[in-house]
Amino acid sequence: MSRTWGITQAVDLAEAQQRMTAMMSIPLPPVPNVKLLKPVQVRAQIVHVRAAGAYRELALHAPGVGVDARPGQFVTLGVGGESSALLLRRAFALSGVDGNVVSVVVAAHGPGTRWILERGAGDVMDLIGPLGRPFPEPPPGGAALLVAGGYGAAPFVGLAQRLNAAGHAVAAVLGAATADRLYAVHDLAPLTQVVSVTTEDGSAGRTGRVTDVLPELLPGASAVYACGPMPMLRAVAAQAAACGLPCHVSVEEAMACGIGVCMTCVLPVIGDDGTSAFVRSCVDGPVFDAAKVRFDDIGRLPGDLHGAGAMRANT
Amino acid sequence: MRARLGATTIPSPVLTASGCAAAGRELDPFLDLTALGAVVTKSVQLRARSGRPTPRMAETPSGMLNSIGLQGPGIDAFLAKDLPWLAARGARAMVSIAGGAVEEYAELASRLRGAAGLVAVEVNISCPNVESRGEVFACDPAAASAVLAAVRAADPGVPVYAKLSPDVTDIVSVARACVDSGADGISAINTLLGLVIDTDTLRPVLAAETGGLSGPAIRPVALRCVWQIHRALPNTPILGMGGITNGADALQFILAGASAVSVGTAVFGDPNAPERIGRELAGALAGKGFSRCSDAIGYAHRAPGRTGVHRVDA
Ligand SMILES: Cc1cc2nc3c(=O)[nH]c(=O)nc-3n(C[C@H](O)[C@H](O)[C@H](O)COP(=O)(O)OP(=O)(O)OC[C@H]3O[C@@H](n4cnc5c(N)ncnc54)[C@H](O)[C@@H]3O)c2cc1C
Ligand SMILES: Cc1cc2nc3c(=O)[nH]c(=O)nc-3n(C[C@H](O)[C@H](O)[C@H](O)COP(=O)(O)O)c2cc1C
Ligand code: FES
Numbered sequence: 001m002s003r004t005w006g007i008t009q010a011v012d013l014a015e016a017q018q019r020m021t022a023m024m025s026i027p028l029p030p031v032p033n034v035k036l037l038k039p040v041q042v043r044a045q046i047v048h049v050r051a052a053g054a055y056r057e058l059a060l061h062a063p064g065v066g067v068d069a070r071p072g073q074f075v076t077l078g079v080g081g082e083s084s085a086l087l088l089r090r091a092f093a094l095s096g097v098d099g100n101v102v103s104v105v106v107a108a109h110g111p112g113t114r115w116i117l118e119r120g121a122g123d124v125m126d127l128i129g130p131l132g133r134p135f136p137e138p139p140p141g142g143a144a145l146l147v148a149g150g151y152g153a154a155p156f157v158g159l160a161q162r163l164n165a166a167g168h169a170v171a172a173v174l175g176a177a178t179a180d181r182l183y184a185v186h187d188l189a190p191l192t193q194v195v196s197v198t199t200e201d202g203s204a205g206r207t208g209r210v211t212d213v214l215p216e217l218l219p220g221a222s223a224v225y226a227c228g229p230m231p232m233l234r235a236v237a238a239q240a241a242a243c244g245l246p247c248h249v250s251v252e253e254a255m256a257c258g259i260g261v262c263m264t265c266v267l268p269v270i271g272d273d274g275t276s277a278f279v280r281s282c283v284d285g286p287v288f289d290a291a292k293v294r295f296d297d298i299g300r301l302p303g304d305l306h307g308a309g310a311m312r313a314n315t
Numbered sequence: 316m317r318a319r320l321g322a323t324t325i326p327s328p329v330l331t332a333s334g335c336a337a338a339g340r341e342l343d344p345f346l347d348l349t350a351l352g353a354v355v356t357k358s359v360q361l362r363a364r365s366g367r368p369t370p371r372m373a374e375t376p377s378g379m380l381n382s383i384g385l386q387g388p389g390i391d392a393f394l395a396k397d398l399p400w401l402a403a404r405g406a407r408a409m410v411s412i413a414g415g416a417v418e419e420y421a422e423l424a425s426r427l428r429g430a431a432g433l434v435a436v437e438v439n440i441s442c443p444n445v446e447s448r449g450e451v452f453a454c455d456p457a458a459a460s461a462v463l464a465a466v467r468a469a470d471p472g473v474p475v476y477a478k479l480s481p482d483v484t485d486i487v488s489v490a491r492a493c494v495d496s497g498a499d500g501i502s503a504i505n506t507l508l509g510l511v512i513d514t515d516t517l518r519p520v521l522a523a524e525t526g527g528l529s530g531p532a533i534r535p536v537a538l539r540c541v542w543q544i545h546r547a548l549p550n551t552p553i554l555g556m557g558g559i560t561n562g563a564d565a566l567q568f569i570l571a572g573a574s575a576v577s578v579g580t581a582v583f584g585d586p587n588a589p590e591r592i593g594r595e596l597a598g599a600l601a602g603k604g605f606s607r608c609s610d611a612i613g614y615a616h617r618a619p620g621r622t623g624v625h626r627v628d629a
């Protein structure tokens with residue numbers, strides 16, 4: 001399945017590759033501040049399921065969802081059917097968009113994801129999307145370094161395509177515990193100059209973690225994009241900051257609603273005015289400027305947070 | 316299908332629930348806010364509140380536990396941004412207020428007085444009273460009554476609903492105390508205090524340890540509360556809530572004595588739920604021969620032995 005991500009013409013890979021080699025300083029127009037379309041709620045029918053290592057990639061017919069969706073945005077799926085005891089929706093990063101078809105990569109976690117993994121072509125699910133804020137585009141001309149842990153690579157094929165189309169060189173570091181938890185290694189190869197793979201058990205690529213290979217690749221990059229578990233994001237953010245590079249992280253906080261009404265998914269983020277606040281990752285994220293995320297304070301209530309004083313007075 | 320909030324007529328008996336719809340705006344893509352009975356807004360306090368640390372949520376069988384801790388912008392920002400947006404959108408707001416002292420509730424009510432878009436005030440008394448070693452107002456009829464009297468005095472005109480906690484021995488005595496102090500109606504129920512322990516970390520899942528249980532898991536408890544309050548105070552309007560996910564659930568609350576219902580947790584699974592439930596409730600009422608929602612209020616309290624089918628033309 002081709003993933004076009006709202007790029008009107010399909011990306012010509014050969015041309016993109018050519019551009020990458022000649023890329024370094026192609027001047028680009030400033031990135032337009034795209035207005036995000038409102039999410040829609042649809043009955044989405046599974047058109048195709050394919051195995052992707054330990055994961056499965058579902059392609060769903062979801063009219064209107066993909067129209068203006070961007071890499072980094074996500075969808076939520078209702079799970080368990082009509083009389084389900086699982087009330088809350090599950091969030092998944094969009095891994096591809098092709099007209100009315102959107103795709104997601106699903107890893108088995110608990111009962112909700114297991115239910116999804118039992119679905120097959122023809123089954124219908126309640127889908128809402130696109131949700132959240134996408135990855136921004138990097139400053140003109142620079143090379144982008146994409147860093148993923150496991151299924152965190154889901155948004156990166158689309159992102160690499162967009163970056164290529166805009167004339168950016170791309171390198172990717174894909175890490176996982178084991179080889180079967182890597183995603184998109186082959187899909188990313190033609191879109192990148194370098195794909196570096198790490199596994200913790202050595203079953204593919206280099207033995208170790210993504211952070212072990214970053215020191216080699218960071219010097220050539222002008223922006224870093226990371227998606228994966230929170231400890232990985234925190235480590236990548238620190239390495240990018242040490243090199244003075246902008247870093248965009250897509251966080252994965254537990255969500256109850258995914259649309260901004262419940263205040264479950266918050267994390268401490270430094271605002272434009274310098275004040276920190278608990279910010280909703282579903283509507284103000286999941287992509288954040290890593291320099292603004294207070295990783296050390298996730299799961300805590302720092303005293304300088306906006307409104308923290310009122311908590312001491314009465315909890 | 317019209318309903319009433321106190322003396323105010325609203326176009327539907329289905330409302331959102333406080334804390335489950337923010338201030339309405341985020342639901343705008345998913346339903347017609349103007350067609351709801353009202354948007355019940357997240358409990359607002361005098362000052363901005365950060366809320367509690369994460370994790371703030373744990374899914375439980377047919378329910379969820381939350382420990383949001385009333386995160387919110389404070390009344391100034393609410394009056395500057397949230398309420399005007401709802402008013403401009405043409406939606407009705409039932410504004411939920413919360414505080415740590417009687418005077419805070421009174422000040423909130425006077426700040427809200429006459430605000431455009433405001434159709435009613437819901438007083439969330441499931442909050443610790445800082446002047447009484449943190450005892451929750453809703454657990455003490457005297458404290459609950461002091462709050463409601465202060466709110467009533469601050470705004471004599473607006474419909475005021477007292478929102479009760481089910482975590483009490485005798486919910487009727489709290490309801491009666493609130494009504495005697497000037498509450499026009501009762502909202503029932505707030506969440507029940509619960510706990511989930513993570514068997515990997517061997518610690519509570521929520522950073523705050525305990526949290527409020529909501530969703531279908533609490534529906535029978537909520538329904539029992541509405542039933543008891545209606546039986547004791549048959550002329551007091553009740554906004555019923557707790558685990559409503561469809562029209563049949565909503566109908567149960569009406570039959571138990573609620574004159575309108577709030578839909579909370581179900582919105583997280585289906586942001587269109589309040590609109591859908593309104594439609595389903597209308598169908599369920601019509602199916603049982605009720606031409607108006609008000610005819611069904613408390614209908615389950617009638618003596619046993621009479622037919623379950625209500626015929627207005629019979
Ligand atoms: C923005 C975002 C993008 C995501 N993208 C993907 C993806 O592309 N592929 C993929 O496999 N998974 C993804 N996840 C994680 C996925 O949502 C969870 O694995 C899933 O919700 C777990 O549900 P469960 O019933 O299997 O597990 P349970 O643990 O039973 O879930 C219980 C509750 O906790 C929430 N929850 C539990 N773990 C997570 C988690 N890690 N993140 C968010 N909520 C959680 C669930 O939504 C549910 O409400 C993403 C999460 C977020 C927030
Ligand atoms: C995430 C969440 C936040 C809530 N916040 C508030 C609140 O701010 N004020 C309030 O009075 N009730 C609050 N409630 C309680 C609901 O309004 C409602 O009384 C309760 O959840 C039962 O209804 P439900 O089962 O339909 O959710 C909250 C509930 C949830 C799940
Ligand atoms: S998940 Fe509900 S506000 Fe983000």
